[in-house]
Amino acid sequence: MRKNTAASPANPIFFSTFASHWAYQSQWSYYITEFMEEKKNYKRTTVTAALPYANGGVHIGHLAGVYVPADIYVRYLRLKKQDVKFICGSDEHGVPITIRAKKEGITPQQVVDRYHAMIKKSFEDFGISFDIYSRTTSETHSRVASEFFRKLYEEGKLVEKTSMQYYDEEAKQFLADRYITGECPHCHNPKAYGDQCEKCGSDLDPTELINPVSAISGSKPVLKETKNWYLPLNEYQDWLKEWILEGHKEWRPNVYGQCKSWLDLDLQPRAMTRDLDWGIPVPVEGAEGKVLYVWFDAPIGYISNTQELMPEDWETWWKDPDTRLVHFIGKDNIVFHCIIFPAMLKAHGGYILPDNVPANEFLNLENDKISTSRNWAVWLHEYLVELPEKQDVLRYVLTANAPETKDNNFTWKDFQERNNSELVGIYGNFVNRALQLTKKYFDCVVPACGELQDIDRQTIAEFHDVKAGVERLLDSFKFRDALKEAMNLARIGNKYIADTEPWKVAKTDMKRVETILNISLQLVANLAIAFEPFLPFSSARLRKMLNIDRFDWNQLGSTDLLEAGHKLNEPELLFEKIEDDVIAYQLQKLEDTKKANAEAAYKAKEIKPTIAFDDFEKIDVRVGLIKACEKVKKADKLLKFTIDDGSGQDRTIVSGIAKYYNPEDLVGKRVCFVANLAPRKLKGIESQGMILSAEDFDGSLSVITTSAEVKPGSVVC
Ligand SMILES: Nc1ncnc2c1ncn2[C@@H]1O[C@H](COP(=O)(O)OP(=O)(O)OP(=O)(O)O)[C@@H](O)[C@H]1O
Ligand SMILES: [Zn+2]
Numbered sequence: 001m002r003k004n005t006a007a008s009p010a011n012p013i014f015f016s017t018f019a020s021h022w023a024y025q026s027q028w029s030y031y032i033t034e035f036m037e038e039k040k041n042y043k044r045t046t047v048t049a050a051l052p053y054a055n056g057g058v059h060i061g062h063l064a065g066v067y068v069p070a071d072i073y074v075r076y077l078r079l080k081k082q083d084v085k086f087i088c089g090s091d092e093h094g095v096p097i098t099i100r101a102k103k104e105g106i107t108p109q110q111v112v113d114r115y116h117a118m119i120k121k122s123f124e125d126f127g128i129s130f131d132i133y134s135r136t137t138s139e140t141h142s143r144v145a146s147e148f149f150r151k152l153y154e155e156g157k158l159v160e161k162t163s164m165q166y167y168d169e170e171a172k173q174f175l176a177d178r179y180i181t182g183e184c185p186h187c188h189n190p191k192a193y194g195d196q197c198e199k200c201g202s203d204l205d206p207t208e209l210i211n212p213v214s215a216i217s218g219s220k221p222v223l224k225e226t227k228n229w230y231l232p233l234n235e236y237q238d239w240l241k242e243w244i245l246e247g248h249k250e251w252r253p254n255v256y257g258q259c260k261s262w263l264d265l266d267l268q269p270r271a272m273t274r275d276l277d278w279g280i281p282v283p284v285e286g287a288e289g290k291v292l293y294v295w296f297d298a299p300i301g302y303i304s305n306t307q308e309l310m311p312e313d314w315e316t317w318w319k320d321p322d323t324r325l326v327h328f329i330g331k332d333n334i335v336f337h338c339i340i341f342p343a344m345l346k347a348h349g350g351y352i353l354p355d356n357v358p359a360n361e362f363l364n365l366e367n368d369k370i371s372t373s374r375n376w377a378v379w380l381h382e383y384l385v386e387l388p389e390k391q392d393v394l395r396y397v398l399t400a401n402a403p404e405t406k407d408n409n410f411t412w413k414d415f416q417e418r419n420n421s422e423l424v425g426i427y428g429n430f431v432n433r434a435l436q437l438t439k440k441y442f443d444c445v446v447p448a449c450g451e452l453q454d455i456d457r458q459t460i461a462e463f464h465d466v467k468a469g470v471e472r473l474l475d476s477f478k479f480r481d482a483l484k485e486a487m488n489l490a491r492i493g494n495k496y497i498a499d500t501e502p503w504k505v506a507k508t509d510m511k512r513v514e515t516i517l518n519i520s521l522q523l524v525a526n527l528a529i530a531f532e533p534f535l536p537f538s539s540a541r542l543r544k545m546l547n548i549d550r551f552d553w554n555q556l557g558s559t560d561l562l563e564a565g566h567k568l569n570e571p572e573l574l575f576e577k578i579e580d581d582v583i584a585y586q587l588q589k590l591e592d593t594k595k596a597n598a599e600a601a602y603k604a605k606e607i608k609p610t611i612a613f614d615d616f617e618k619i620d621v622r623v624g625l626i627k628a629c630e631k632v633k634k635a636d637k638l639l640k641f642t643i644d645d646g647s648g649q650d651r652t653i654v655s656g657i658a659k660y661y662n663p664e665d666l667v668g669k670r671v672c673f674v675a676n677l678a679p680r681k682l683k684g685i686e687s688q689g690m691i692l693s694a695e696d697f698d699g700s701l702s703v704i705t706t707s708a709e710v711k712p713g714s715v716v717c
Helices: 012-036 060-079 095-104 108-125 139-154 233-246 253-263 294-309 331-348 380-386 391-400 412-442 454-475 479-500 510-530 536-546 580-600 613-617
Strands: 044-049 083-090 132-135 159-168 180-183 210-214 222-231 273-275 290-292 323-328 354-356 363-365 408-410 621-631 639-644 650-655 670-674 680-682 685-687 693-695 701-703
Touching: 044 060, 044 294, 060 083, 060 323, 060 363, 060 380, 060 391, 060 408, 060 454, 060 479, 083 108, 083 294, 095 108, 108 132, 108 380, 132 139, 132 294, 139 290, 139 294, 139 331, 159 210, 222 273, 222 331, 233 253, 233 331, 253 331, 290 294, 294 331, 331 354, 380 580, 391 412, 391 479, 391 536, 408 412, 412 479, 412 510, 412 536, 412 580, 454 479, 454 510, 479 510, 510 536, 621 650, 650 685
Parallel strands: 044 083, 044 323, 083 132, 323 354, 363 408
Antiparallel strands: 159 222, 180 210, 273 290, 621 639, 621 670, 639 650, 680 685, 693 701
């Protein structure tokens, strides 16, 4: 789903203060309604996850923001044997795809074919368990979206309007959205797009841009009249206010707050068509050369993909009031899912509306915004090559650190720590101890449970409580906290084994060891259930070790999951430690990306104002032969040079190039230096001149040498 567009109302400053005010207020209503709200008993749930935009691969931001939480939720409902469908697909229309196609000299269809396949595979590899993953270039989608538009058109729900739009006379084409760039009227970013400024987040109209330029030909566009069809959002404003601001106070504060700040402004009619040739043709006479706006077409993709999955009874999942609709998205998609799409559904009639839209904030990578175009991301397809079979580690870290209430940061250090100290140190450790001890004392056969002692009863009671806790959190979309609760089970298990010390008891009382290990194994089986929605690959491996095909969610908290006499399989390690060199490799890769970006963005500095020849002549630049060079103590940037300047006396120069040279490599080299610069003291050493260096794009310095072995003291002119 396309990033951005209308992430916030026109005035971003107003928006941010307002949103935080609301976040505060609605936090209370959020907690209150969570407990007070009479939950409707729905019969089934339609879960959608934002349609990823098919012009790049899938990165950790996508997973953390949308697909992992959606998958956890769906797996949880399935485990509870609830009726649920999980719908997604690629979003394959819109301007950025056409721009990429032009750049690469291929067709837009070729672009989306490539990325659709790549995205689909990444989701499969990470266990994102969609019931369907289709695409908006499918025939079904084209038909469904056209019919949807046609109905609104025929019933007079759309407003036909002519307006002045930018037109590229060289390319003979109207310039929609990202086809036009220019200076942002708010923050003066020179590279703002026709629909949005990525720097300040303002929602823009192309005509607001200062000095607009066509992204196709680079020429200055002209304004030309064109006709488009608009959804009069203003007519839905009162209804939206009532439905969201009164009816959905339980939505997350970030979602509710963003809706409120939109609804407090006057909503404007929004064009649902574009003058473009890539997309679904507008099914109306006189609309040649126009396609449906990508944000009109994309959310309808949820409906058409459901139709593709269930041609016969899809309507039950979209029209029956007993169906609950939940949209998982990232924060830049809130307005489209909470305001525009619901207004479309309302205008059409007959559809249910979302019951909740648990949007996440954004995940950053090593303190910088994740970006496909700057390649600042951890790509799923690369991750699996470099860290094979570690899908669950990433799922774990992204959930434990999910940007549920604010933007969060992914760091490789945190990734390593969480793996080593939590997955290996707590969860894996408990499982391993319980299974290894059972192997040692009982040859992998589950021992019988004898008489319980207080510590056993207490542990079992604590375990029992966890189920309700995890459920309450999952039901209210608090995935981070739910995962913490599941991890608590493993902590309880570890403590139980540490306190009961079966390896010591084994010397005197094997009957007691049987009971301790029976309880420990029941706890291990509980972990397989509790972690199933979060870490499906590990749960499957654990079930295999336990020699059990499946568990149900309802069994969570039980202590009779494994019968006495049941034979377990050979234990394996559930998680492995991640070593420092693995992390160092990832950090180096990011460093390399940073460098490549700096190189790509390199532009020579502007030339300084012209000077007279006399001024130039005042500078005496000479060649010097380096006789000695050493590091300056307590100054990691500085080198001290002893230079033969031809005068017969040595000259000392201190230069800030220590980061780029080994001192001994410079001895014997001829360098150019300013000989008549006023001396200056650096770290107590008097520097008599300045060695000339060229500064590269990344700030690194390279000394200027001569191409022939000229005499020391030669004049550089
Ligand atoms: N860094 C992130 N953190 C959280 N959610 C994200 C992040 N990046 C994208 N998303 C969400 O993932 C979903 C799909 O993203 P989409 O395909 O539109 O990519 P995008 O927003 O253009 O990102 P990018 O420019 O990095 O490719 C959207 O709902 C979006 O909000
Ligand atoms: Zn701006």
